Amino acid sequence: MFRAIGDYTRAELDAADRRYRRWVRRMSRAKRFLAWIAEDDRGRPIGSGALWLTEAQPRPRDPGPYRPYVLSMYTDPRHRGAGVASAIVRHAVQYAKDRRYSRITLHASEMGRPVYARLGFEPGSEMRRRVDVPVRRPRTPARRRRPR
Numbered sequence: 544m545f546r547a548i549g550d551y552t553r554a555e556l557d558a559a560d561r562r563y564r565r566w567v568r569r570m571s572r573a574k575r576f577l578a579w580i581a582e583d584d585r586g587r588p589i590g591s592g593a594l595w596l597t598e599a600q601p602r603p604r605d606p607g608p609y610r611p612y613v614l615s616m617y618t619d620p621r622h623r624g625a626g627v628a629s630a631i632v633r634h635a636v637q638y639a640k641d642r643r644y645s646r647i648t649l650h651a652s653e654m655g656r657p658v659y660a661r662l663g664f665e666p667g668s669e670m671r672r673r674v675d676v677p678v679r680r681p682r683t684p685a686r687r688r689r690p691r
């Protein structure tokens with residue numbers, strides 16, 4: 544998935560894979576991670592996606608301690624446009640509904656956005672900023688001169 548959506552080196556991806564695998568094992572053992580794998584008619588994997596129960600602070604109408612988050616969506620390029628990702632997201636939504644969560648969140652890539660939008664996902668209130676590089680601030684209007 545990261546090779547498809549970002550400009551990463553092979554070494555960065557391999558290192559991230561190893562860390563991700565360890566993290567998935569840990570989350571799975573804690574029963575906070577599950578995934579769906581779609582197969583073709585010969586049992587070969589063609590796409591997958593996962594749901595992680597993130598730890599969440601209690602707030603009104605949402606006692607926590609977890610919130611479902613969709614991640615790691617990927618469909619083999621030869622099988623795209625056939626509804627594989629949509630089917631996986633529908634399963635994730637059903638899982639969240641069955642367990643009475645009030646919402647499900649994700650971060651969308653350019654390719655994923657239309658798929659999620661069609662399934663009812665909409666932009667939320669999240670804001671973010673880089674803290675590892677200098678931030679380019681938006682230009683502020685010149686201070687208004689006091690009338691003489």
Ligand SMILES: CC(C)(COP(=O)(O)OP(=O)(O)OC[C@H]1O[C@@H](n2cnc3c(N)ncnc32)[C@H](O)[C@@H]1OP(=O)(O)O)[C@@H](O)C(=O)NCCC(=O)NCCS
Binds near residue numbers: 616651
């Ligand atoms: C994003 C990605 C996972 C979508 O996978 P996909 O299996 O092709 O997605 P779907 O087939 O469910 O939906 C894609 C298109 O197929 C169409 N489609 C065809 N049959 C369909 C069906 N039975 N049900 C739903 N959609 C169907 C949809 O209309 C949709 O078209 P649109 O999004 O252009 O409007 C895939 O492009 C991918 O792996 N991209 C690279 C990695 C990435 O960006 N991952 C997402 C990170 S958030």
